[in-house]
Amino acid sequence: MSLMADPPGADRLSVRVRRGTSAWHDAAQRSGFLDALAAGRLGWEAYADLTAQHWFVYEALESAATTMADDPVVATFLFPELRRLPSLEADLRFLYGANWLDQATALPATTVYCTRLRDVAFRAATGFVAHQYTRYIGDLSGGQYLGPAIARAYGLPSPDGHRFFHFAGVEPASFKAHYRGLLDGVPWSYPQQNEFIAEVAEAYRLNIGVLTELHHKWS
Structure with a gap:
């Protein structure tokens, strides 16, 4: 009896990470809160709360990008057009008003998420890229459906209140293909690749925790 070989390219990191985290990815996609x-x-307060939680997460992640910018691997993955903080802050000003920062409160699950980001994304390229991959590739995937759906549901004028979902000058499919090509070229050892994949799974788990807490709070 012959064993079926893996398809060509199955050992590429972009393939391994999708295969190794598919269960977590699918669980995140099934969020009752987002539905x-x-x-x-x-x-609308529930949507504003989600936007606030995003701000805390991206503040940590994009601070890590600044800290890690001199790392040669991280530098490969730094794209100014992906930065979400300016868009999130514009959305929060629209949703809450000028004093939005006084009204935005991190949920316990968000605090756990940000603590993990500060533990791993500021110290190692594997940690930073894992969380960047999980957030931004997700934003360029399901987020491209979610943003317009939320805008329609809550009557948000374009683009006020949902700028977070708009990536000016970025064509999602092309960018994701480019990003996956960069992943495949990273000179990580197999153990480092495994560390990256494990951290992507952890990022999905942390994101699900935030969505679950929001669901319990607002449903």
């Missing part, structure tokens, strides 16, 4: 938002079944 309820997209359908307009929750008050």
Whole structure:
């Protein structure tokens, strides 16, 4: 009896990470909270709260990008057009007003998420790229459906209140293909690749924790 060989390219990091984290990715996609938002079944305050939680996460992640910018691997993955903090802050000003920072409060699950980011993304390229990959590739995937759905559900004028989902000058499919090509070229050892894949799974788990807490709070 012959064993079926892996398809060509199965050892590429971009393939390994998708295969190794598919269960976590699928679980994140099944968020009842995001489904309820997209359908307009929750008050606008629930969407504003999600936006606030995003701000805390991206503040940590984009601070890590600044700290790690001299790392040769991290430098390969730094794209100014991906930065979300300016868009999030504009959204929060629209949703909460000028004193938005006084009203934005990190949920316990968000605090755990940010603590993990500060533990791993500021110290090692594997940690930084894992969290960057999970956030931005997700934003350029499901986020491209979620943003317009939320705008329709809550009557948000374009682009006020949902700038977070707009990536000026970025074509999602082309960018994701380019990003995966960069992943495949990273000179990491197999153990480092495994560390990266494990941290992507952890990032998905942490994100699910935030969404679950939001669901319990607003449903």
